[in-house]
Amino acid sequence: MTLFHGLSAFPITPADEGGRVDTGALAGLLGRLQAGGVDSVGLLGSTGTYAYLNRAERRRAIAAAAEALGGRTPIIVGVGALRTDEAMALARDAQEAGADGVLLAPVSYTPLTEEEVFQHFVAVADASELPLCIYNNPGTTHFSFSDALIARLAGVKRIVAVKNPSPAPEAAQARVAALRALVPEGFALGYAADWGAAGAVLAGGVAWYSVVGGLLPKPALALMRAAQAGDAAEVRRLDAGLAPMWELFREYGGLRVVYAGANLLGLTDAQPPLPILPLDAAARARIGAVLDGLGG
Amino acid sequence: MTLFHGLSAFPITPADEGGRVDTGALAGLLGRLQAGGVDSVGLLGSTGTYAYLNRAERRRAIAAAAEALGGRTPIIVGVGALRTDEAMALARDAQEAGADGVLLAPVSYTPLTEEEVFQHFVAVADASELPLCIYNNPGTTHFSFSDALIARLAGVKRIVAVKNPSPAPEAAQARVAALRALVPEGFALGYAADWGAAGAVLAGGVAWYSVVGGLLPKPALALMRAAQAGDAAEVRRLDAGLAPMWELFREYGGLRVVYAGANLLGLTDAQPPLPILPLDAAARARIGAVLDGLGG
Numbered sequence: 280m281t282l283f284h285g286l287s288a289f290p291i292t293p294a295d296e297g298g299r300v301d302t303g304a305l306a307g308l309l310g311r312l313q314a315g316g317v318d319s320v321g322l323l324g325s326t327g328t329y330a331y332l333n334r335a336e337r338r339r340a341i342a343a344a345a346e347a348l349g350g351r352t353p354i355i356v357g358v359g360a361l362r363t364d365e366a367m368a369l370a371r372d373a374q375e376a377g378a379d380g381v382l383l384a385p386v387s388y389t390p391l392t393e394e395e396v397f398q399h400f401v402a403v404a405d406a407s408e409l410p411l412c413i414y415n416n417p418g419t420t421h422f423s424f425s426d427a428l429i430a431r432l433a434g435v436k437r438i439v440a441v442k443n444p445s446p447a448p449e450a451a452q453a454r455v456a457a458l459r460a461l462v463p464e465g466f467a468l469g470y471a472a473d474w475g476a477a478g479a480v481l482a483g484g485v486a487w488y489s490v491v492g493g494l495l496p497k498p499a500l501a502l503m504r505a506a507q508a509g510d511a512a513e514v515r516r517l518d519a520g521l522a523p524m525w526e527l528f529r530e531y532g533g534l535r536v537v538y539a540g541a542n543l544l545g546l547t548d549a550q551p552p553l554p555i556l557p558l559d560a561a562a563r564a565r566i567g568a569v570l571d572g573l574g575g
Numbered sequence: 576m577t578l579f580h581g582l583s584a585f586p587i588t589p590a591d592e593g594g595r596v597d598t599g600a601l602a603g604l605l606g607r608l609q610a611g612g613v614d615s616v617g618l619l620g621s622t623g624t625y626a627y628l629n630r631a632e633r634r635r636a637i638a639a640a641a642e643a644l645g646g647r648t649p650i651i652v653g654v655g656a657l658r659t660d661e662a663m664a665l666a667r668d669a670q671e672a673g674a675d676g677v678l679l680a681p682v683s684y685t686p687l688t689e690e691e692v693f694q695h696f697v698a699v700a701d702a703s704e705l706p707l708c709i710y711n712n713p714g715t716t717h718f719s720f721s722d723a724l725i726a727r728l729a730g731v732k733r734i735v736a737v738k739n740p741s742p743a744p745e746a747a748q749a750r751v752a753a754l755r756a757l758v759p760e761g762f763a764l765g766y767a768a769d770w771g772a773a774g775a776v777l778a779g780g781v782a783w784y785s786v787v788g789g790l791l792p793k794p795a796l797a798l799m800r801a802a803q804a805g806d807a808a809e810v811r812r813l814d815a816g817l818a819p820m821w822e823l824f825r826e827y828g829g830l831r832v833v834y835a836g837a838n839l840l841g842l843t844d845a846q847p848p849l850p851i852l853p854l855d856a857a858a859r860a861r862i863g864a865v866l867d868g869l870g871g
Contacts, residue, residue, distance in 0.1 A: 297660060330684035331658055362627055363849035364593060386684070388626035388715050389830050389851055399850035419684050421717055534685055553659035554695035555685055 282353050282380045283412050283440035283467040284485045285318025286503040290493035291538055292327040292340055293549035300336045302343035304547040308493075309347045311546070315496025320348065321382065323357040325419050326490045326534050330359065330386060331552040338372045345377025355412065359384035359420075363399050367406035374407040381407065382442065384414035385422045393428050404437045412440035416471070430461035440467035442488045445475025451482040459483060473533065474525035477514045480506035490533040491524055494540050498573055523569045531558055539566045578649050578676045579708050579736035579763040580781045581614025582799040586789035587833055588623040588636055589845035596632045598639035600843040604789075605643045607842070611792025616644065617678065619653040621715050622786045622830050626655065626682060627848040634668045641673025651708065655680035655716075659695050663702035670703040677703065678738065680710035681718045689724050700733045708736035712767065726757035736763035738784045741771025747778040755779060769795075769829065770821035773810045776802035786829040787820055790836050794869055819865045827854055835862045 290312060293304035312320055322344050323329035323337055332340070337356075344354050356378040358369035370381050383403050385396045404411045413432055417423040424441075432438050446454040458468060469486025470479035476487040480503065487506070492499035498521060505513035527536045538551050539558045543566060550557050558566070586608060589600035608616055618640050619625035619633055628636070633652075640650050652674040654665040666677050679699050681692045700707045709728055713719040720737075728734050742750040754764060765782025766775035772783040776799065783802070788795035794817060801809035823832045834847050835854045839862060846853045854862070 298658065325685065328685075361848075362594065385850075388682070389621065389624075389828060389847075390714065391850060392852070395850045395852050398852065402849075418686065532685065551685075552657075553698075554681070554687060554691045556688070556691050556694065 282319060282355065282410060283469060285507075286492050286500055287319040287321045287355060287469070287486060287488045288312045288317040288492035288496055288499065289321035289324040289326045289488060289490050291534075291541055291549065292323060292332065293547040294328070294332065294336070294552065295549070296553070298332055298336060298552060300332065300340045300343070301547070301549060302339060304549060305340060305343055306347035308541070308546055309344055312493065312496050313348055313352045316500055317352065317492060317496050319353045319355055320344065321355050321357070321488055321493070322378070324382065324488070325357070325416060326493060326537060327357060328534075328552055329357040334365070334369060334372065337369060338376050341373055341376035341378055353379040355380045355382050357382045357384065357414065358403065359386045359414065361386050361388055363402050366399070366403045370403050370407040370409065374409050378409060380410045380412060382412045382414045384416050384420050386420055387422050391422050393425070396422060397428065397431060400432050400438065401435055404435055409437070410439045411437050412442055412469070413438065415441060415443050417444065426458050426461055429458065433462040433466045439465070440469060440486070442469045442471050442486070445470045445472040445479045448475060448478045451475070451478045455479060455482040455484055473528060474518070477502050477506040477518055481509065481511055481514060490528070490537060491521065494537045495573060520573070523572065527566060527569060531562060536566055539563050540570055543567050543570060578615060578651065578706060579765060581803075582788050582796055583615040583617045583651060583765070583782060583784045584608045584613040584788035584792055584795065585617035585620040585622045585784060585786050587830075587837055587845065588619060588628065589843040590624070590628065590632070590848065591845070592849070594628055594632055594848060596628065596636045596639070597843070597845060598635060600845060601636060601639055602643035604837070604842055605640055608789065608792050609644055609648045612796055613648065613788060613792050615649045615651055616640065617651050617653070617784055617789070618674070620678065620784070621653070621680075621712060622789060622833060623653065624830075624848055625653040630661070630665060630668065633665060634672050637669055637672035637674055649675040651676045651678050653678045653680065653710065654699065655682045655710065657682050657684055659698050662695070662699045666699050666703040666705065670705050674705060676706045676708060678708045678710045680712050680716050682716055683718055687718055689721070692718060693724065693727060696728050696734065697731055700731055705733070706735045707733050708738055708763075708765070709734065711737060711739045713740065722754050722757055725754065729758040729762045735761070736765060736782070738765045738767050738782070741766045741768040741775045744771060744774045747771070747774045751775060751778040751780055769824060770814070773798050773802040773814055777805065777807055777810060786824070786833055787817065790833045791869060816869070819868065823862060823865060827858060832862055835859050836866060839863050839866060
């Protein structure tokens with residue numbers, strides 16, 4: 280299994296109120312993902328609250344993950360930052376601390392142009408020797424990559440993969456094929472937004488970057504393996520079983536749900552960084568019922 | 576003239592490639608605004624690239640501004656940050672370094688709920704003794720305040736003003752009146768988005784938070800004084816003169832335009848923080864022509 284293929288599980292990064300990472304709790308979460316058999320760990324993704332952690336804490340988290348995983352599960356690390364020089368430094372840190380690849384989102388405050396995003400990616404790809412995956416996450420970055428920009432970036436050294444939002448099910452075949460036709464052989468098309476990713480894999484995608492996989496690796500892996508085998512009927516069956524989880528994600532946001540889930544499963548007491556609030560008791564009860572139903 | 580009333584001029588914050596603020600150049604820009612007679616300076620607003628500067632540099636900028644302005648022009652300082660604890664620290668820094676008020680935007684990565692924004696504002700308002708203006712800037716923060724949320728925040732100690740996007744001209748009277756009816760007497764309704772703010776002031780707004788005012792204080796002040804005097808015909812005449820500038824703002828974004836303008840006027844050689852790119856020669860030529868036409 281090459282990097283940027285298969286199920287990449289995106290866990291939370293347990294930290295205290297001041298943003299100090301709890302490396303022990305993180306190692307516990309990662310051991311569980313490794314035991315579950317995930318193909319890679321997506322450390323410091325959006326759900327891993329990379330945007331809320333400073334450079335020193337991000338580096339501590341990577342070093343702790345590298346030690347916990349012992350080289351047997353590859354680590355993809357989010358290195359997004361508002362400033363280009365900061366993202367470059369984070370990419371260098373990731374390499375030095377033991378990451379296998381980096382994931383770069385065009386974090387924005389002032390809305391960015393396509394050329395600004397292109398130059399930003401070239402600079403960060405050049406800052407380390409790690410392969411880079413384009414993190415196209417318009418819901419948080421407020422920048423949406425055109426297929427043409429992805430194709431242009433796919434020609435840059437070390438930029439070898441994309442993590443796209445999942446297309447609508449009825450458009451998945453056409454969307455995956457259209458992008459596939461624009462990028463080099465071997466450029467890895469991966470998908471996020473948990474409730475559509477299996478469909479995108481059935482349509483030819485090679486990776487699922489999964490929030491639910493960071494909490495519940497077993498049902499996520501079962502779904503991914505069915506999609507990789509091209510078994511559409513099994514994908515439908517397993518996806519239907521996860522539907523109550525997708526509903527919670529849409530209602531509360533995946534990040535708030537998986538924090539509550541990790542608390543309910545006794546994995547960590549950590550809460551999201553303020554201003555993001557923990558979910559209330561009613562929401563937690565709903566999440567608990569869904570976890571019980573999934574055998575979580 | 577009380578704080579959060581009148582023309583608040585929002586300059587760029589000149590800095591080098593590494594994000595080190597050029598306090599000498601900043602003092603020069605501020606002296607020009609003070610000489611122009613602006614009612615306040617909006618330091619470290621969106622155009623002042625607060626989101627791209629670290630805490631130490633933001634504090635240096637405030638201290639330099641306080642020294643340059645000598646207490647004769649009030650300073651409103653942007654204290655937005657992704658984390659609540661960071662925004663609280665920035666508010667304390669602002670008070671200690673000589674600010675007269677703070678401006679708080681709900682900077683987001685994970686999209687925020689209304690309750691999360693409310694709690695964030697309560698915490699930051701409580702962190703210093705300075706009066707606070709709500710910075711409602713959906714184009715950069717991706718959070719849009721409802722009138723109901725502004726009214727709820729207006730009941731919190733020290734939250735005394737709002738900087739809203741300017742309403743569409745045909746809706747200005749109704750929108751300003753609707754919000755006015757929801758907030759306490761004395762709560763200051765101010766407007767940004769330069770091309771509509773004078774209309775909102777004619778409709779009853781009391782402040783214009785102005786990007787163009789941070790570069791060209793004299794034409795901005797003339798427009799604001801006409802709006803404050805209720806002289807709609809003069810507002811139309813002066814606003815028409817600034818129309819070529821509004822067109823550039825809409826096309827390139829105000830921040831890129833005022834950096835180029837400050838370069839062309841010989842005020843500073845500073846460029847925007849990467850990934851934001853300087854405008855190209857053709858755009859700069861257009862900006863130069865508009866500045867010549869305005870007698871800038």
